Amino acid sequence: MTKFYEKNYQERLAEIVSDPSLAKSFQEQAVFEHEKLIENYLTDFSLPVGVLYRLQVDGKKYVVPMATEEASVVAAANNGSKYLGNIQTVYQTHSRFGQILVVGDFDQINTVYQANQKRFKEIADSAYPSIVKRNGGLQQIHFRQLDGNHFSFDLLIDTKDAMGANIVNTILESLADFLRARNISVIAAIISNLPTTSMTELKATVSGIDQSTAKKIADLSHFGLIDLHRAATDNKGFLNGASSVVLATGNDWRAFEAGAHAYAAVDGNYKSFTSWKINSKNQLTASVKLPVSLGIVGGTINGLKSAQAALRLLDVKTSGELAKVVLATGLVQNFAALKALVSEGIQKGHMKMQHRAEGDAHA
Structure with missing residues (x-):
């Protein structure tokens, strides 16, 4: 049958x-x-793609595709970008993070770890030789005790401009087999969606708003650092912008959001992704720092013509450049929401767009 x-x-x-x-x-x-692309294929589910017309990051201007069903998101992002000007990169790192999770005796496992540093690299390189040819592959491996008999082998892997989950997991599984052959109990080998080795930090200075509004935005931002409920809502607004770009470019928005939320609670207290403050010059400034692992080649991107077209429109040359655009889009989106909240309220613009959408649907 x-x-x-x-x-x-x-x-x-x-x-x-x-x-x-x-x-x-x-x-x-x-x-x-x-x-x-998927099993038991039935049909496609499409989302509207709008554009953030002018976003400037590190002096380069972008036309940014945004895939979203929420009526006011694209309008808000375009409004916010007028005030933030040239968003700048503070720093950026680029390594994927994978784990081999094991249980057992510390001395036994540590002995294997210490004795096979060179062998680990050889196995990793042979597991995925094509990434080695592009000067990528395993960079570092660390052994970490989590509690009494639970341990993690942490791997830093350069996947170049691919998102890299398949690359990382292939390397991890090859090394897991090596550990099993030495009587180490491997529970799982998998990429982490909290890639703290692939960080992007941006900053921006706001212009064109009055001091009263700037002060209110800074105060509202502070609530997101001290109150869980406000932080969750603030972060959702940021992701309205950022995730729409991740989705439009064929990347895994669920992995991106999982990493962002986890990082927001990295010190044990969940807080807003962004921080808005008044500096010594009485200017409203913004900063955001998040783990971002995206790709511009490979995987699903190669199978989605819409994603390829979006990346061509964006004209990004590296996955790191895409990461900067994603966070910058989230930042302008976040600013637009904060500005609306401390002035006319969020509903005025949102409902205007909602009524337009509903009116067109019923026309």
Whole structure:
């Protein structure tokens, strides 16, 4: 008997959909090239893609594609970018972080770790030789005790301009087999979605607002550093902008958001991603620092023409450059939300866009 996933598209559709009009709807939205991306392919679900028309980061101007269903997001980002001007990079690091999680006796495991530093590198390089040819691959490996008998082998891996999950996991699994062969109990080997070795930090100075509004924004930002409820809402607003770019470029927005939220609680207290303060010159300034692991080649990107087109529009040359654009988009989005909250309120602009969307839908 043929299993469901082994059947062709028409056979699967006939088995699960009896309504001809519903079947037609699914087929009309289908992009059959995407059958190879997921199992049991049915149809495509599309989101509107708008543009942040002028975003400036490190002196370069970008037209930024944003995939989102929320009516006011693109308008808010475009409004916010007018006030932030040239957003600057403070620093950036670029290594993926993977873990081999083991249990057992410290002395036994540590002996294997200490005796095989060179061998670890050889195994990692042979597991994924194509990344080594591009001057990437395993950079460092550390051994860490988590509690009495639980340990982590932490690997730093350069995946160049690929998001790199498959590269990292392939290397990890090869090294896990090596450890198992030496009687070490390996529980799992997997990339971490908290890539603290792949950090991006940006800063910006706001112009064009009055001192009263600037002070209110700084005060509102402080609430996000001291109150869990405010922080969650503030961060959602930031991700409205940032995640829309991650999604439009074919990257994993769930991994990006997981890492961002985890980093927001890295000291044990969940807080806002961004910090807005009045500096010594009486200017409103902003900063954001988050782990960002994105790709501009490979994986799903190669299978999504829309993602390839979005990256061409963005004209980013490296995955690090894309990371900067993503966080900068979140920053202008965050500013627009904060400015609205301390002035006319968030609903005025949001409901205007919502009514327009609903009106067009009912026209």
